[in-house]
Amino acid sequence: MADTEKPLLIKRYASRRLYNTETSDYVTLEDIAGFIRDGREVQIVDLKSGDDLTRQYLLQIVAEHESRGESMLPINVLNDLVRSYTTQATSVVPQFLAASFEMFRDSQSKWAESMSQMNPMAKIPAFEAMQAQQEAFLKAVTSGIPAKWPVSDKPAPEDDEEEDLDAIKKQLAALQKKLSRMEK
Template identity: 35%
Template sequence: MTTKKSDDQDRVVIKKYANRRLYNTATSSYVTLDHLSQMVKDNTDFVVYDAKTGEDITRPVLTQIIVEEENKGQNLLPISFLRQLIGFYGDSLQGLVPSYLEQAMRSFAHNQEQMREYMQGTMQGIFPFGQFEEMNKQNMALFEQTMKMFSPFLQEEADKANASAEAAKNGKPAKNDASLDDLKSQLEAMQAQLNSLVNNKASK
């Protein structure tokens, strides 16, 4: 069982009771998932505990917020991505996926202000496609470097992939690792979705 930590003084503590009600100890008031969602958007750090057991249930509550947002029609997660993500549960690369996704989102967030400026530029009929494409290439390179840093296994697989490509040129059969291909496909899907969003904005 996970209990409260000493660093909770720097975070808002939310208690969840058996009746599923959420209580904000900082404001001494009951809140909803919508309130917690807004707190996330406002960069307000919080932790959620089961009022009875003291267990940290922040992860399932955040997951529930995502489910609620998706049900409202604000779909951010493509079906293909969800299928791939589910497929990694129990996979040998399961331990790598959280760090990979976290780094990918950090990189995306790092450039979000620049992306917003680009999007605003489309409203004025001006869009610096060259700069945006270059930023995407930099992100892709960062993702690949991150993957290599996370595990020596990935570096070995990358070497195998290069060897396979070379073998294919020489007419020799080569085997591809399905898990690594899935990671690459996931990254390509994210990139395609971002490019699609940009193209839609630019065409308006």
């Protein structure tokens, strides 16, 4: 049985083929993406040099998904990322992104938990904090000065945003009713 606590070791041969050391077979980038989606960490190393190639391959997976129209990164975010490589914010960006995704994962877990309790009006946890953190990030990247997170002086939500949230809540309630009927 594979030890899922340790990263899955993938070796890249000189032929550029990727070899799964746990299952002793060759894998593709899509296979690696599947391992990651299943919650598995991976480490990709060059067999000959021992260099860690994980970052390079993960970026390649993201680029392939983006090029196939599975766009998850808006143009303005990509522009901000490129811009951050040439500003003083370079040292802040990795910590911000890691914290943002950690908050996102926590929020997803809490949302799934509230959905399992069939509470359609449950407020999505940490949404406001994520929004404040995003605003602070954009402010830090554009000014080159690290900001304090979370930002507490954000403007009050507009009526349109409240109407959108109400519409989403109604759609969520309707979906839950459908799911309840399907379970019976």
